Amino acid sequence: xxxxxxxxxxxxxxxxxxxxxxxxxxxxxxxxxxxxxxxxxxxxxxxxxxxxxxxxxxxxxxxxxxxxxxxxxxxxxxxxxxxxxxxxxxxxxxxxxxxxxxxxxxxxxxxxxxxxxxxx
Numbered sequence: 366x367x368x369x370x371x372x373x374x375x376x377x378x379x380x381x382x383x384x385x386x387x388x389x390x391x392x393x394x395x396x397x398x399x400x401x402x403x404x405x406x407x408x409x410x411x412x413x414x415x416x417x418x419x420x421x422x423x424x425x426x427x428x429x430x431x432x433x434x435x436x437x438x439x440x441x442x443x444x445x446x447x448x449x450x451x452x453x454x455x456x457x458x459x460x461x462x463x464x465x466x467x468x469x470x471x472x473x474x475x476x477x478x479x480x481x482x483x484x485x
């Protein structure tokens with residue numbers, strides 16, 4: 366599988382309305398398979414996601430004229446949007462800090478959808 370196959374193309378990517386309607390936690394990653402910053406962030410992201418198996422992760426190929434990325438105001442890659450029930454709760458651009466990534470994932474993956482809520 367090539368690196369570019371890891372990203373949903375413009376025709377495969379969900380629409381903004383579909384993203385807004387999704388229930389539960391979602392990490393929406395904008396980038397490309399050839400982007401050096403995107404490749405550098407992959408191991409950090411994979412490690413952080415291991416602690417949050419309930420978080421859906423969608424990689425969306427971005428570029429000029431791509432409606433979904435423009436709708437979210439994406440300007441640099443990778444841009445990570447942390448959503449819960451279609452609402453953006455956090456955003457990281459070119460993440461390099463494991464702690465910031467862990468905090469953003471915890472915010473969308475908290476029990477009952479409440480950041481900081483105690484585990485049951």
